[in-house]
Amino acid sequence: MKKRTEKEEGEAMKFLKLKKDQIEDFFDSIHSFGIVYAPVKSDGKISFRRAQNFSDVSLEYTRSQIPPKHVILPMEEPILKFREEEYFEVVDDENKVLLGVHHCDIIAFKMLDEVYLQPPKDIYYHERIKRTLIIGLSCIPDNYCFCKATNSFYTSDGFDIFLHDCGDFYFVRVATPRGLKVTENSKNLFEKVDEKDMELFVKAEKERFERVKGKNLWMIGDLIELRDENFWKIFSERCLNCGNCTLVCPTCQCFEVYDELEEDLKSGNRFRRWDSCMLRAHGLVADGHNFRERTEERLRNRLSCKLGEMRCVGCGRCTVYCPTGIDILEIVRALKE
């Protein structure tokens, strides 16, 4: 199967420069390619929302609370309409521009591709992601980031355009023909890069690299398997089973499917909604048996999914937003002790 991010023959990266005083004009120009979703600050938190005015957008941020995943995979979406036993598709055909996505969140989309684009393709995910222009943005790491350990510090694909903050300009990487079309559409905003720009690009990336703490996750998958229940109890005793860690995770894929009837009791919608493996009902089967009844079983399953199968991009959200401060790296340290 050809991957979404796979390059056509002859396709290569193109490098450009965008001065910061041109970014607003660039922002205005991308609206012609679709509805723009960008990092917007409200209540002190960053989230990806529809952004019409550049003044609403915050391009300098560390991490959004909810990852941009929801733009492609909404928290809740109708997948079918039905009338009695006749079913009809509901497919979102909106063109979108997803602006300001960090490396880790772009790599998270590549991980979601592995699930949702694997045959049989999930058409809801596929239709959205193929209609979405992704514009990456370099990040401002903090102490919670561990993307070096998960090999998601830097990405060379999964985006159309990438903006690297180099002080008073953005070093721009254009990765796809679609991205090229966008930059050519506003030719006057972009400049060619010279030696000096390249040096500043390398310098900015080096500085970003220094800000991410070095960690390594070797043998973690085996250790997750080897540790017994008593090990997981240390952490599960602090767990509230709230599901925040999965809600904010850019690679979590679990969903629930359910129907809602209209007033006529004949027609309605079939929805799907994000689910969480940390909630008790996740492992429940029809006659009440639960395959992951206890918190420690659910916690181990989550760690196995994230670090055992390496479906983690080191964004640090699960730690930052855990109400009782369960730190994924603290678990990693304990696993190795």
Place this chain on the structure above:
Amino acid sequence: MENEFLPRRVRIEETKMMTSLEKWFKLDAQLDFKPGQFLEISVAGAGEAPISICSWNGVEICVRKVGRVSSALHQREKGDFIGIRGPYGNGFPMKEIEGEKLILVAGGLGMAPLRSVLQYVLKNRKKYGEVTFFYGIKCLEMMLFRDELLKLMEEENVNLHIAYEIEDEEIRNLKKRFPERFHKGMVTTLFEKVKVNTESFVVVCGPPIMYKFVLKKMEELGFYKERIYMTLERRMKCGTGKCRHCVVGIGSSSKLICRDGPVFSAIDAELIRELV
């Protein structure tokens, strides 16, 4: 583009209450499937549930009324419509078993998926060696496909034995009619009462708790682990390996029951944590 979530509308051709809890449906559907595969059954307004196909001649399901979807399904009668998706899953390795002896071990509703194997074997009877069927039930009222199975007892094709927990007048009568075929106890006790060849292939389906006991018993008796197959249950929401409700195991060896199963061998059970 093909949408995997879009159910096909099918008509119910026939229904029958099997017990007070289980209802059987014959569906008007053309389907290419293997014994042990399952369907996502859709009842508009109630939702979807994964249900095993319980037949080989045509498409039939046998549904216990336990939740929202199954309760809604129980209200449907002959001529009504429901939605189906699938078939999903790997199914039993019927080709691999050809030429060998086979033991089917069913507990309770586990009879349903194994009936698909049974019908397949009966249809291709010459391809298989001696066939033994062990079926564990709580009481005679809970016995599924009763008429069919009693008819089988009169034939030579399959060596059928029933383990029951609660004895009543009717069972006592059946014991007279079919000597040595009804035994009091759990399904595992049949391995003590009936002589079986430990080189046989074994296919197992029952409630979650049953697998541990059956596997233990087979290990004691010296069956080959790679010849024991079981079909497992989880709350599969998509059937296509995406919703992840059916994940088992740890790390890179983890499996999705809907895509990699629902049929697994006893070797898998040893390698994959939490499988049974």
